[in-house]
Amino acid sequence: MTHPYWVAFTSIVYKEVRRFLRIWPQTLLPPAITMVLYFVIFGNLIGRRIGDMGGFDYMQFIVPGLIMMTVITNSYGNVSSSFFSNKFQKSIEELLVSPVPNWIILSGFVVGGVARGLACGLIVMLLSLWFTHLPISNLAITVSVILMTAVVFSIAGLINAIFATKFDDVTIVPTFILTPLTYLGGVFYSVSLLPDVWQWISKLNPILYMVNTFRYGIIGVSDIPIGFAYFMLFVFVVVLGGWAMYLLNTGRGLRS
Amino acid sequence: MANALEISNLVKVYDNGFKALNGIDLTVPQGDFFALLGPNGAGKSTSLGIVSSLVNKTSGTVKVNGFDLDSQREQVKRSLGVVPQEFNFNAFEKVLDIVVQQAGYYGLPRKLALTRAETYLKQLDLWEKRDTAARMLSGGMKRRLMIARALVHEPKILILDEPTAGVDIEIRRSMWRFLNELNRQGTTIILTTHYLEEAETLCPNLAIIGKGNIIAQGPTKALLKDKDRSTFVADFTASITELPPTLVSDYGATLVEGGSIEFHTRQGQTLNEVFACFNEHDLEAISIRPKTNRLEELFVDLTTESE
Numbered sequence: 001m002t003h004p005y006w007v008a009f010t011s012i013v014y015k016e017v018r019r020f021l022r023i024w025p026q027t028l029l030p031p032a033i034t035m036v037l038y039f040v041i042f043g044n045l046i047g048r049r050i051g052d053m054g055g056f057d058y059m060q061f062i063v064p065g066l067i068m069m070t071v072i073t074n075s076y077g078n079v080s081s082s083f084f085s086n087k088f089q090k091s092i093e094e095l096l097v098s099p100v101p102n103w104i105i106l107s108g109f110v111v112g113g114v115a116r117g118l119a120c121g122l123i124v125m126l127l128s129l130w131f132t133h134l135p136i137s138n139l140a141i142t143v144s145v146i147l148m149t150a151v152v153f154s155i156a157g158l159i160n161a162i163f164a165t166k167f168d169d170v171t172i173v174p175t176f177i178l179t180p181l182t183y184l185g186g187v188f189y190s191v192s193l194l195p196d197v198w199q200w201i202s203k204l205n206p207i208l209y210m211v212n213t214f215r216y217g218i219i220g221v222s223d224i225p226i227g228f229a230y231f232m233l234f235v236f237v238v239v240l241g242g243w244a245m246y247l248l249n250t251g252r253g254l255r256s
Numbered sequence: 257m258a259n260a261l262e263i264s265n266l267v268k269v270y271d272n273g274f275k276a277l278n279g280i281d282l283t284v285p286q287g288d289f290f291a292l293l294g295p296n297g298a299g300k301s302t303s304l305g306i307v308s309s310l311v312n313k314t315s316g317t318v319k320v321n322g323f324d325l326d327s328q329r330e331q332v333k334r335s336l337g338v339v340p341q342e343f344n345f346n347a348f349e350k351v352l353d354i355v356v357q358q359a360g361y362y363g364l365p366r367k368l369a370l371t372r373a374e375t376y377l378k379q380l381d382l383w384e385k386r387d388t389a390a391r392m393l394s395g396g397m398k399r400r401l402m403i404a405r406a407l408v409h410e411p412k413i414l415i416l417d418e419p420t421a422g423v424d425i426e427i428r429r430s431m432w433r434f435l436n437e438l439n440r441q442g443t444t445i446i447l448t449t450h451y452l453e454e455a456e457t458l459c460p461n462l463a464i465i466g467k468g469n470i471i472a473q474g475p476t477k478a479l480l481k482d483k484d485r486s487t488f489v490a491d492f493t494a495s496i497t498e499l500p501p502t503l504v505s506d507y508g509a510t511l512v513e514g515g516s517i518e519f520h521t522r523q524g525q526t527l528n529e530v531f532a533c534f535n536e537h538d539l540e541a542i543s544i545r546p547k548t549n550r551l552e553e554l555f556v557d558l559t560t561e562s563e
């Protein structure tokens with residue numbers, strides 16, 4: 001007989017996936033349109049004038065970063081908006097009254113966020129093939145780093161939603177923290193082009209490590225040590241996961 | 257057999273310092289149909305919220321079916337079905353999806369969940385609406401949807417927080433029949449309501465809560481028996497302009513709008529005596545009616561005293 005926890009977990013994942021598929025014009029279509037514009041304007045029009053970056057043509061250089069940017073924003077956005085919407089409509093109470101352990105609630109929402117992040121990342125990757133060639137230098141690194149990144153940002157999205165008390169609160173972090181960190185995370189340039197002090201500052205940005213490791217998996221070049229990037233991702237998963245569990249266990253923002 | 261619900265010295269102080277429960281004790285035996293009554297803000301929803309794991313308690317113990325809320329929360333949750341006061345489903349989901357989804361949270365395999373959902377949606381006259389988004393349902397249908405959702409894992413105890421608020425009389429009475437049948441089949445039902453007629457009709461036992469304290473608890477009939485005053489309004493063939501002094505002194509009579517008389521009877525006084533008094537003063541009564549139902553009077557008396 002199927003374990004009740006497994007049924008509960010698949011129920012949450014099924015609901016989350018069904019939600020983002022049902023509203024695909026809000027979830028799957030926008031990253032496709034935005035990224036095609038990036039490919040055309042930055043990759044094709046401006047990139048032609050820039051020439052090579054890190055030994056690869058500019059389009060090939062920016063595509064991994066743009067895929068990663070898509071995965072980050074969509075994993076985060078899926079969980080933060082879905083969980084907050086559950087709070088707002090009080091439908092989170094369906095979970096709170098039921099015997100679903102908090103780690104299953106966390107896992108279910110995170111897998112939902114990862115699913116949307118990867119779905120959007122895959123769409124952008126397929127669209128990028130119209131513009132450039134992606135050699136996939138190391139499949140294991142490519143897949144593992146994108147999965148871990150999606151997990152990290154899904155958990156972060158859930159924490160954001162737990163603290164949020166109004167819809168504005170779930171847009172503040174993406175607008176004022178995630179987007180600047182992503183743009184400054186080496187999506188459009190190699191940090192080796194920056195003056196030393198800015199290189200040092202850039203290396204405090206965790207997204208730089210995620211983008212570069214993913215880029216290494218696809219085209220085989222990176223500005224940072226790959227081993228450290230994995231260590232950092234692991235620490236983020238553990239610390240953020242622990243924090244999210246603490247918040248769920250104490251009922252912060254969920255139970256009065 | 258363990259009681260369905262045992263609450264002992266339950267205290268709740270909210271973060272803003274408001275003390276909603278002052279150490280209440282409450283016992284509901286298995287198979288009971290129990291009402292928890294009280295004015296707005298008395299602590300009804302807080303009490304049931306704690307039992308349902310929607311509110312954190314400050315101190316005290318709660319046992320459901322013998323399971324301790326602190327150490328056996330999962331078993332407590334499996335024993336309970338919860339119908340809250342406010343609609344708490346995703347309004348964009350379809351009716352069937354909401355019920356099946358909830359069954360999944362309780363670990364019911366999808367096939368069984370679909371069968372159960374069909375059973376309860378049919379019993380609550382919602383099967384025809386199974387593919388309708390919840391936001392399109394009427395208020396009464398939304399309440400029934402929450403009942404179907406709460407029953408899908410077939411809990412031993414059903415908690416309903418004002419289940420018939422805002423529904424019309426016909427639907428309310430059909431819900432009463434449904435809940436009565438459910439109780440007859442062995443489900444313990446605990447409800448809060450503002451319709452005191454509902455509590456008097458359905459619930460053999462009740463408790464009245466006021467300002468975070470239980471101010472009365474016991475069998476409904478016994479509580480009403482203790483109530484020593486009933487209020488009536490009598491209409492007459494002619495409009496009354498002056499009250500006979502005996503009616504005022506013995507029955508607290510007052511004139512009310514339209515020339516009718518409102519009066520009270522206490523324990524030991526009969527309506528026959530009142531009619532005799534009417535006859536004595538040539539007052540021809542054409543109708544007499546209770547001003548409020550007895551439970552309502554008891555409720556008002558007790559909650560007023562507690563203030």
